[in-house]
Amino acid sequence: MSSIDPKSSRGYRNRNPGNIEHHERNRWLGLADQPTDGRFCRFTEHRYGIRALALLLMAYYDRHGCDTVAKIIERWAPTHENPTRSYAVAVAQRLGVRRDDRINVHDPHIMHGLVSGIIRFELGGLPYSEHELWEGLELAGFRRPKPAGIAEAAATDTGKGTIAATVAGAAAVASQAEPVIDALGRLPWQAAVALVIAAAIAVLIWRARRS
Template sequence: MTTTTPRGIRNNNPGNIDRTAERWQGMAADQSGDPRFVVFSEPKWGLRALAKVLLSYQRKHGLRTPAAIIGRWAPPSENNTGAYARQVAAALGVGVDDQIDLQNPDTLARIVPAIVAHENGQQPYSADLIAQAVRLALE
């Protein structure tokens, strides 16, 4: 992959999950390639992590609308959160303030690629790979 490939795709972390003390399943042994974001060994692990974070927003924080979920995922200090939430809601076929259930695998499998597309300017992953990552996240 070239340096013109978006950072999230290069890192197999298409959600651009920040590095913390958390040890993610599928994290690459070598994290020196990026000072800010987690590097995963394969895209499925980065997609799984994205889905796991979204599930925690709903389970632990009670966030149930695209506006609330994206407001936490992509805070206004770094993003045009309103535009981001509208894009994700449109991909889901709902309004920004409509309730969604991320425990539903179909809903989770639709929000993940919408976030990937917004974070990276592209969504290169197959529906099968996203479905596999969603299954892993819901286990």
């Protein structure tokens, strides 16, 4: 795996992060007007390249019996021009399985791990956000799993944005309520802020009910 900036790689420039070779019979959704750079596909948007990568992996699984990371990577990156074994080891480690463990690529978690692992190896890193990855996977027919709990939800892009907005809003309320907080005496500041925010919410609810 290269140490170059993944955004300077051929696959990223082609919006084809799996480095899928161009064949006339494969008229992928989102192919560019000039669909090849001479060997590899060129897409108009990254999500179309991610979609094509996921669809090919499903074809390997459904049509060719590639039900382990080793079988998938041996077909994806044959040994005559790739370090196939180390490639498979890297992808399997990302998935948390062994090279020869059976997997189901129709599981969205498995497909996400395969796609992100292959992209990392092909481009020398992962230049995409979770949102961008799931845009491509959803185009391939996958539904993004709902977070299992608060901690996992907080780790998502949406969760991080919500937390940031909540913190910013709390800070604004707290700054406007400094005189009130001062009047609360020696309560820990976290408790004081919580009380002020709770009071503000109660007022908003009361007003909504009266309107």
